[in-house]
Amino acid sequence: MFRLEARPQPSRAMTVASPLLALLLTAGLAALLFVLLGKNPLAGLSAYFLEPLNGRRQLTEVALKATPLILCALGLAVCYRSNVWNIGAEGQFVLGAITAGGLALWMTSVGFKASAWIITPLILAAGALGGMAWAAIVAFLRDRFNASEILVSLMLVYVAQQLLNYLVFVTWKDPKGFSMPHTPTFDAATWLPNLVPQSRLHVGALVALVLVAVFWAFIFRSWRGFQLQVGGLSPAAARYAGFSARAALWTALLVSGAMAGLAGAMEAAGPLRQLTPYVSTGYGFTAIIVCFVGRLHPVGILFSGVLLSMFLIGGELGQSRLGLPNALTGVFQGLLLFLLLACDTLIAYRVRWVGAVPAGGAGR
Amino acid sequence: MTEMNKRFLLKVAAGAIAVAALAGCGKSEPPKAPEPAKKAEAAPPPPPKPEPLKAAWVYVGPVGDAGWTFAHDNGRKAVEAEYGDKIKTTFVEKVPYGADAERVIRDLAAQGNKIIFATSFGYMEPMLKVAGEFPDIKFEHATGYKTAPNMRIYDSSFYQDAYMAGIIAGKMSKTGTIGFVGSFPIPEVLRNINAFTLGAQTVNPKIKTKVVWVSTWFDPPKEAEAAQSLINGGADVLLQNTDSTAVLQTAEKNGKFAFGWDSDMSAFAPKAHLASAIVDWSGYYKRAIKEVMDNTWKTERTVLGVKEGANDLIKIADVVPEDIRKKVAEVKDGMKAGTFEVFTGPVLDNTGKERLAKDAKADQAWKDKVDFYVKGVDGKIPAAK
Known part of the structure; x- marks a missing residue:
C-alpha cells in the first residue's frame, strides 16, 4: 500500500523545473509513440519541436497562433489566482469577435476611413468590451444569486456560439454569398496592421507581449493584485484584512473577459477578416491548459502559449510530412497536462510504502 | 530535501536514458530521407528519373469518419493506385475552418505540392488567399463558389x-x-x-x-x-x-x-x-491529376452526378x-x-x-x-x- 505524504517543504527549484520536466517526459513518451506507430522518432520529434521554429513563415505562424492563447490565459490566470473559476473564455472570445467584427462590418458598410492608429484601437476596444460584457453576466449571477461561475461561464459559451450562428446565418449574412454562412469580407482599412511583411503576423502579437509585462506588474506589484491573491489563497484572511470578495470577483471576471474578447477581436480583424461560425477553434479552452502549464505566471504563460501553439502546428506538420494521425496532437496536450500534474504532486508529496493494510483499512 | 533531489535526478536520468535509447534506435534505422521540398523545384534539366508529382488533400473530418472525408480519401487512394510512383500524395485531416486552414494550405503549397484539394466549403476564403500567392500551383475546392485562374471548384449532386x-x-x-x-x-x-x-x-x-x-x-x-x-x-x-x-x-x-x-x-x-x-470522387481526382501532368488543367466548375458515375x-x-x-x-x-x-x-x-x-x-x-x-x-x- 502506497500513501502520499506531504513533504515538509517542497523544493523551490523543482517547482520551477516541473513544467520542463513534464515537457521532457512528454517528449520521451512521444518518441515512444512514434516508434509504436512505425515512424522514426527523431523525425517525429522534429516535426513537433523543431519544424515549427524553422524559418520566418513558420515562426510567424507559431506567434500568430500563440497570441490568442496567451491573451486568454493571462486573463484566466488572474481569475484562477483569485479562486474564481471562469472556464468560459471561449464564449468571451466569441463575443469579442462578434463586437469587433460588427464594428468592422459597420465601418465597411459606411465606408469609414481613418488611419490605422485610430481604427485598430477602436476595433480592439470593441472586442475587449464585448468579452467583458459576457463575463459580467457571470459575475452578476455569481454576485447576486451565488450561481456557480463554473457552470454559468461554461454554458454561456454555447449561448455565444448560437448568437454568432444567428448573426452569420441571418443578420450579417453576405448577400452575395449563395446563402452560405459568412459575413462579407471586412474592408481593408479595418484589418490589423501587419508586423512582419509577407506573413499573417499582426500587431496583436506585440500587444500580447506588452500585456504580459502589464499583467506581471498587476499581479505581483499592485495593491489590487495582492488583494486578489490573498482572496484566492485564503478567503478568511482576505475578509479579516477587509478586502472585498465582491470586488475581487468582479475584477477577475471583467479582466479575463476583456482579455478573451481582445483575443477574439484580433482573430476576427487579423487572419480571418470576416465572421463565420468557426471563429474560434477552441482557443478559450486550450488557454486553460496554457494557464496551468505556465504556472499562472505571465512569463510562464508566454512560454507555454508558444509551446502549445507549436504542438498544434506540429500536429499539422506531422501529418503532412510524416503521415502521423491528427489525434496525436490531442494526446500530447493531454500527456503534458497530466505529467505536469503528476510532477507537481510528487514535488509537494512523497510516495511512501506503508506496508500491507488490513482488509477494510484502505479507506482512501 | 537531498533525498528528494536524488529521486528527481534518478527520474530525470531514467527519462534521459529512455530518450537516448529511442534516439539511438531511431538512428540505427535507415533514415527515411525527409525529401526536402526544394529539391523538386531546383532540377529543371531533364532528370534521369522524373520526380513524382506531389498532390495534397485537406480534410475537414477524420479519414475514419466512414462518411464525407472517408469518401474523399478513397478518391486519393484511387489516384495512388492509378499513378503509382509517378505521384506522391499527402493529406491533413481534421483541419478546422478559418485561420488554421490557411496555414495548412500555405504550408502544403510551400512543400512543393503541385495540386491541392480542399474538400469542404469552409476552406474557400483561405484557399483563395493562398492561391493568389502561388500562381504555379493548382488549387481545387469542393462545394464552393469562388474561382481564380489557378483555383477551380467541383461538387457532387x-x-x-x-x-x-x-x-x-x-x-x-x-x-x-x-x-x-x-x-x-x-x-x-x-x-x-x-x-x-x-x-x-x-x-x-x-x-x-x-x-x-x-x-x-x-x-x-x-x-x-x-x-x-x-x-x-x-x-x-x-x-x-x-x-x-x-x-x-x-x-x-x-x-x-x-x-x-x-x-x-x-x-x-x-x-x-x-x-x-x-459519391465516388476517384474519377474526378484521376482526371485532375492527369490534367496537371499533361499541362491541360484550366479553371472551371465541375458538377458531378449520377451521370458522371460519381x-x-x-x-x-x-x-x-x-x-x-x-x-x-x-x-x-x-x-x-x-x-x-x-x-x-x-x-x-x-x-x-x-x-x-x-x-x-x-x-x-x-x-x-x-x-x-x-x-x-x-x-x-x-x-x-
Whole structure:
C-alpha cells in the first residue's frame, strides 16, 4: 500500500523545473509513440519541436497562433489566482469577435476611413468590451444569486456560439454569398496592421507581449493584485484584512473577459477578416491548459502559449510530412497536462510504502 | 530535501536514458530521407528519373469518419493506385475552418505540392488567399463558389441520391412521417431535404418530412440525439446530411429504417439499412491529376452526378419491394441519360408559393440558390428571415 505524504517543504527549484520536466517526459513518451506507430522518432520529434521554429513563415505562424492563447490565459490566470473559476473564455472570445467584427462590418458598410492608429484601437476596444460584457453576466449571477461561475461561464459559451450562428446565418449574412454562412469580407482599412511583411503576423502579437509585462506588474506589484491573491489563497484572511470578495470577483471576471474578447477581436480583424461560425477553434479552452502549464505566471504563460501553439502546428506538420494521425496532437496536450500534474504532486508529496493494510483499512 | 533531489535526478536520468535509447534506435534505422521540398523545384534539366508529382488533400473530418472525408480519401487512394510512383500524395485531416486552414494550405503549397484539394466549403476564403500567392500551383475546392485562374471548384449532386432514397422512404414509412438530420441550412443541404421529400411524395403524396438541425458535419452523439428526437416525433425512416454512422445506428436501436450517407454503411446497421447514398470522387481526382501532368488543367466548375458515375444509391436492402426497386432503377437510368431532372416544375415551397413554374427544369443557378423547404416539409428553416 502506497500513501502520499506531504513533504515538509517542497523544493523551490523543482517547482520551477516541473513544467520542463513534464515537457521532457512528454517528449520521451512521444518518441515512444512514434516508434509504436512505425515512424522514426527523431523525425517525429522534429516535426513537433523543431519544424515549427524553422524559418520566418513558420515562426510567424507559431506567434500568430500563440497570441490568442496567451491573451486568454493571462486573463484566466488572474481569475484562477483569485479562486474564481471562469472556464468560459471561449464564449468571451466569441463575443469579442462578434463586437469587433460588427464594428468592422459597420465601418465597411459606411465606408469609414481613418488611419490605422485610430481604427485598430477602436476595433480592439470593441472586442475587449464585448468579452467583458459576457463575463459580467457571470459575475452578476455569481454576485447576486451565488450561481456557480463554473457552470454559468461554461454554458454561456454555447449561448455565444448560437448568437454568432444567428448573426452569420441571418443578420450579417453576405448577400452575395449563395446563402452560405459568412459575413462579407471586412474592408481593408479595418484589418490589423501587419508586423512582419509577407506573413499573417499582426500587431496583436506585440500587444500580447506588452500585456504580459502589464499583467506581471498587476499581479505581483499592485495593491489590487495582492488583494486578489490573498482572496484566492485564503478567503478568511482576505475578509479579516477587509478586502472585498465582491470586488475581487468582479475584477477577475471583467479582466479575463476583456482579455478573451481582445483575443477574439484580433482573430476576427487579423487572419480571418470576416465572421463565420468557426471563429474560434477552441482557443478559450486550450488557454486553460496554457494557464496551468505556465504556472499562472505571465512569463510562464508566454512560454507555454508558444509551446502549445507549436504542438498544434506540429500536429499539422506531422501529418503532412510524416503521415502521423491528427489525434496525436490531442494526446500530447493531454500527456503534458497530466505529467505536469503528476510532477507537481510528487514535488509537494512523497510516495511512501506503508506496508500491507488490513482488509477494510484502505479507506482512501 | 537531498533525498528528494536524488529521486528527481534518478527520474530525470531514467527519462534521459529512455530518450537516448529511442534516439539511438531511431538512428540505427535507415533514415527515411525527409525529401526536402526544394529539391523538386531546383532540377529543371531533364532528370534521369522524373520526380513524382506531389498532390495534397485537406480534410475537414477524420479519414475514419466512414462518411464525407472517408469518401474523399478513397478518391486519393484511387489516384495512388492509378499513378503509382509517378505521384506522391499527402493529406491533413481534421483541419478546422478559418485561420488554421490557411496555414495548412500555405504550408502544403510551400512543400512543393503541385495540386491541392480542399474538400469542404469552409476552406474557400483561405484557399483563395493562398492561391493568389502561388500562381504555379493548382488549387481545387469542393462545394464552393469562388474561382481564380489557378483555383477551380467541383461538387457532387447528392440531391439525386436523396431523391432515390426518398422513393424508398415513401414506401417503407408506416407512419407517413420521415425524418432528416441536417447539418447547416445551406443550399446544398436544403436541396437534399427537398429532393428526399419530393422522392417520397412520388410514392405517398401525403408524406411529411421533419427536420432537425445539428450545426455540425461530424458529431456522432449530437447526430444520434437528433435522430432519436425525430423518431420520438413519429418519423420511422431517416436520412442525414452528416458524416457519421450515428443516425443509422440510432434507427437500428429503435427498430426503424435509415440510409447510409457518403459511403456504404450497410455493415453498421444490418436491419435498419435501406440503401447507401454514395459519391465516388476517384474519377474526378484521376482526371485532375492527369490534367496537371499533361499541362491541360484550366479553371472551371465541375458538377458531378449520377451521370458522371460519381453519385449513386447502392446496396438497396432486401426488404424493399420489387416495384420500388424498379422505380428507383428507372429514375437512375433517367439521371444517367440526363433526361430526368429531380427539380421539375411545378415546385411549391411549404408556404404554398411557386418556386419553379410548371414543366420548367431547374438550372444550376436555381439549384445554387435554394433557400426554402418544399411543400411537405414541416417547419421553418432556422435563421431564415
